[in-house]
Amino acid sequence: MKQLPEDLVSIRLTVNGVVRSLDVHPGETLLEVLRGRLRLTGTKRGCEVGECGACTVVLDGRAVNSCLVLAVQADGAEVLTVEGLAREGALHPLQRAFLEHGAVQCGFCTPGMLMSAHALLAQDPSPTPDAVRRAIAGNLCRCTGYQAIVDAVLAAAGEANSS
Ligand code: FES
Numbered sequence: 001m002k003q004l005p006e007d008l009v010s011i012r013l014t015v016n017g018v019v020r021s022l023d024v025h026p027g028e029t030l031l032e033v034l035r036g037r038l039r040l041t042g043t044k045r046g047c048e049v050g051e052c053g054a055c056t057v058v059l060d061g062r063a064v065n066s067c068l069v070l071a072v073q074a075d076g077a078e079v080l081t082v083e084g085l086a087r088e089g090a091l092h093p094l095q096r097a098f099l100e101h102g103a104v105q106c107g108f109c110t111p112g113m114l115m116s117a118h119a120l121l122a123q124d125p126s127p128t129p130d131a132v133r134r135a136i137a138g139n140l141c142r143c144t145g146y147q148a149i150v151d152a153v154l155a156a157a158g159e160a161n162s163s
């Protein structure tokens with residue numbers, strides 16, 4: 001067994017399909033691990049107190065604020081970040097829909113919005129506009145006024161259901 005300094009804990013995460021073994025501090029957040037250790041900087045650091053949603057990732061199928069999850073709490077979990085959405089160089093339908101509907105302006109909220117939307121569509125492939133609004137209620141956007149984002153999520157759902 002690997003001997004660790006007293007204040008480190010070994011964890012194992014599956015991030016975007018890749019198993020990662022890490023030695024983390026007990027107080028280190030999932031956000032810090034993703035950005036600082038794994039260099040997955042698509043997940044944004046905003047408020048760091050659970051208010052803005054910029055840090056949203058999908059953890060075992062649920063959209064969570066990664067700034068509020070300790071890395072040790074995620075031990076054994078599957079994590080999906082915005083870097084895991086595109087496949088073989090092709091944007092995910094949600095990403096395409098965001099671009100096509102003008103749902104991206106400064107882009108700071110976009111990774112978190114995409115991950116909240118992704119978790120929603122995995123559970124509810126044909127959401128109502130209200131369901132989309134509820135799913136992104138914890139994601140703040142200063143630029144778009146939200147309607148373009150709701151339209152984009154509904155369009156991506158429609159595309160998936162028609163293919
Ligand atoms: S950075 Fe996590 S909710 Fe704002």
Ligand code: FES
Pocket residue numbers: 103104105106107108109110140141142143144
């Ligand atoms: S696009 Fe700028 S915060 Fe949403």
